[in-house]
Amino acid sequence: MHEVIAHRHRFRALLARVQPGAAIPTAIAHPCDAVAVAAAVEAAEEGLITPIFVGPASKIGAAAQLAGVDMARFRIVDAPHSHAAAAQAVALVKRGEARLLMKGSLHTDEFMHAVCAPDGLRTDRRLSHVFLMDVPRYARLLLVTDAAINIFPTLMEKRDIVQNAIDLAHVIGVDNPKVAVLSAVETITPALPSTVDAAALCKMAERGQITGGIVDGPLAFDNAIDAAAALEKGIVSPVAGAADILVVPDLESGNMLAKQLSFLGGAEAAGIVMGAQVPIVLSSRADTPRARIASCAVAVLLAQAAKTTASALAEH
Template sequence: MNAMPANSGQARSPRKYDRLIAAAKAVPPAQTIVVHPCDETSLRGVIDSAAAGIIRPTLVGPEGKIRDTASKCGLDISGFKIVDVSHSEAAAAKGVELIHAAEGEMLMKGSLHTDELMRSITAKVGGLRTNRRISHVFVMDVPAYAETLFVTDAAINIFPDLDAKRDIIQNAIDLYTQTGFGKSPRVAILSAVETVTQSIPSTIEAAALCKMADRGQITDGVLDGPLAFDNAIDVEAARIKGIRSEVAGRAQILLVPDLEAGNMLAKNLAYFAKADSAGIVLGARVPVVLTSRADSARARMASCAVAALYANARRQQAPTVAA
């Protein structure tokens, strides 16, 4: 067994997020609705991103609790607008309402549960649904890998079907191209093996997704699959298996078979490979920043940066309008 991964020869220092944050600083700050930022971690993330010029926040939650937390932690929120609501569920509903009123172009999760926020976003009446399936992308800075790596979906869709996977891929491609990562990203559709077999349904769906791309049902990306993880990200592993494609060994977007696989993959990269992971929800009317209490300060700012760049790209296409 090699002492280092085959990609280590291509690896660069982990500065991918630095370039991402610098790009976000170069565009106008995004008007951001921050839902229930009632602990030190979420408030500090807002303050850092605002100080960097990435976001212009409006805080939505119990005003007394927000100010008390800021005071106890020595945080200055005097320049921020606060919309006072009584509790986290009300904050999520109010945040969505403010988006409809064109008072924000992205949402940011504070200290409430993800489920609370997503219930308001996905509500059939008054939510932020579009004709695209809502999905999540981890934008990962893996020190041992030359590319910024997108992992999707590891947080929203538990067992996505073929149509859902089509939207999940398209959401990730749109994020990649519209936030300045490049054009025609290489998308690896992951399974346990690289051959199509009836006994593993994800391999059949991978083959169907590739054909959907051939027919224009998925656009602006280069797809290959099924691919096992090793031959998706390692050139030598792909060569040994005799896989020749633009994607094999050089993937930029990884579509996982289901949420469990994606969650384990992302956490393995975070804890074993020491990757930073920025999280963003796509497919709603506005991008949504999902952060975790375990995120580093750099990862939190990177989450805001990628969402702000995406909001800026959408701003160029058409301004947010009230509904």
């Protein structure tokens, strides 16, 4: 079992943390191409999820045929188009018929519009995306946030982005993650607003507005991930050279960083949306099978942790 991600030990370690038991019902919004169908079926065959395919039944059937998948064993909820599919997938979660949500072959903005609708899945916490990147030349799994949802986050939105990433790190076994708030320089420079935000986030962590991790910044990318680079610049920091989480200034910089790590650094990237009522998997056609399985494994870990927390609260 789990052969798909066997040679990526960091992703394999994620899968090993999943508690054995029943697969988690997962609503897949508009899985109308072969890649989207195959991704869901791969996760089902790994015992992670029980997929519920939501979208035009004829298109899902055609995509399954292209993928060589027999759909007889899976539930299909017919929806006329992608907008309706996203809304119905969210509704399945709201009714408790699904505990995870996954994007199929529709655009991310259309998918997230249903998630963020007044009757959607938002909470008091800002939604944010976290990449979990297996970078061959880095000693640990590297979390990068937010490179997919928040375009120009405010300071308070960055607070939630940081907290979401820390919470995720705890679930995957990093008890006290080191968080590097990135900018172009390491000094507070008003002309670079990201440095001011970084300083404020550090103070928020000192005062308990961010909990569960060690936050430092501003740090340039090299100083965050390379101890020698930090030493050369005389930077004394518990985070420098050993970051678990990289917090980027905005979506553009995060998108570029994640793609550079993938296409030049040979990294593979799983991804998850945090801050909603349930974990959300944002799949991509470019994802490898290993990355798709790892994304589902992280979502399952989050769902299992939420269930454990809810049970503990109920007992008290």
